[in-house]
Amino acid sequence: MTSISTQFQLNDQQPVVANLLTQFTLDDFKRVADNIYNNTSFLYSFVCNGKEFDLNNEDEFNKYKVLITSGTTIFTIEHMKACFLPDTLVQCVDRSEIRISDVQLGDVLLAFTTFGDIVTTVVEDLFKHEVDEYMEVQIGENRLYVTREHPFFVGNGNFCLLEKLHVSDCVYSxxxxxxxxxxxxxxxxxxxxxxxxxxxxxxxxxxxxxxxxxxxxxxxxxxxxxxxxxxxxxxxxxxxxxxxxxxxxxxxxxxxxxxxxxxxxxxxxxxxxxxxxxxxxxxxxxxxxxx
Structure with a gap:
């Protein structure tokens, strides 16, 4: 079975070599990207020869996938479509809670790595999106209101898009x-x-x-x-x-x-x-x- 050797480039990081089937599909592309980016490909856009691929529309994706040939570099652009609603509380480094809509550039918040380690992180940018819908998620006694693109930590270094989770799946709190x-x-x-x-x-x-x-x-x-x-x-x-x-x-x-x-x-x-x-x-x- 023949394949196409390509590489994914994120910012100034070392390019990651990956192989795609010659007749690859959108699902094949997503699978390769998920393997590279730890099941978080939904947090990125992918650009090849100046064209951004639409990973939510298979017909649009198929129009431009011919741009990917052996030796091609696919540039990865990090972005965040996932959103909490404005009143969602987040934890500061001193364990106090503030509404996510009140977060400012330079604030120090609690976060966690893909290994489950709790760390502090500095807010470097703020994103605001207007959406037509949101989802209500019940996790134990906690209820969250987020967009369907929001990632949840499912252990073993992996995140899962909310829209791909099922009722019986286990997530970490x-x-x-x-x-x-x-x-x-x-x-x-x-x-x-x-x-x-x-x-x-x-x-x-x-x-x-x-x-x-x-x-x-x-x-x-x-x-x-x-x-x-x-x-x-x-x-x-x-x-x-x-x-x-x-x-x-x-x-x-x-x-x-x-x-x-x-x-x-x-x-x-x-x-x-x-x-x-x-x-x-x-x-x-x-x-x-x-x-």
Whole structure:
């Protein structure tokens, strides 16, 4: 199978060599760009021989893709179409919060790298866009209002465009200056819900969580907000253990049981305990703390 050898050039960085199939499609181009730019190609424009490619219109893209031949340099221009709504709060370096519309050039804000490290960053430019629509996103107890191009951190150095996320996907939230997550996994049985009979995930943060007494408040389908029966729990970027009061069967004296502390890194670890067995667990506490 023949291919076209080309290179992508971003600002004054070292060009990155990439190969495209001779009969490449728009999806092929996006896939190569995502491999180079860590699944964030949507944050860039691509220009070849003075022509900017339209990655949202396959017909327009196909008109000009003939400009890409072996040895061609594709210039990458960084831009941001993704937007928060003006009242969205962002964190300053001193942990105070301000509306994103009040951010000024030179302000120092908290951000994070693709490795999940929390860092400070200086505002070097401001972008304002008028949009015809925005999307409402429920992440645990937090609700965000953003445009569909907004990227969310999904772990392992990757970001995902909001419009490509699904209801049951796991994203990371900033808790105690770390990207951490303790989640409840459930299955929505509301036949009128878009997530009907699909696994859904609810973020509960880093805390001691009384599974039997608190899940009724937290275990709500993020799509339709109806109660969903918990199946299990999962953890990342924290240390965690469980403890509780277990009754093996009716009429048998209950006993205190607990698990050892376990380390969950930048991945998605499920608890092996059957947390849905309410007839057996008289008390079940999930303990999680920052690593």
């Amino acid at each position: 900033l808790i105690d200056d770390k990207l951490q997550s303790t989640t409840i996994t459930s299955k929505c049985l509301n036949e009128h819900c878009a997530a009907n009979r699909q696994l859904v995930i609810m973020n509960i943060g880093i805390k001691d969580f009384d599974f039997l007494n608190e899940s009724y408040k937290m275990s709500k389908c993020p799509q339709c907000s109806t109660y969903v029966e918990p199946i299990t729990c999962a953890f990342n970027n924290c240390v965690w253990r469980w403890g509780g009061l277990l009754q093996s069967k009716p009429g048998i004296e209950s006993k205190e049981v607990s698990g050892d502390w376990k380390y969950a890194d930048n991945a998605y670890y499920r608890s092996d305990e059957n947390v849905n067995a309410a007839v057996v667990w008289l008390r079940l506490i999930l303990y999680a703390k920052a690593k």
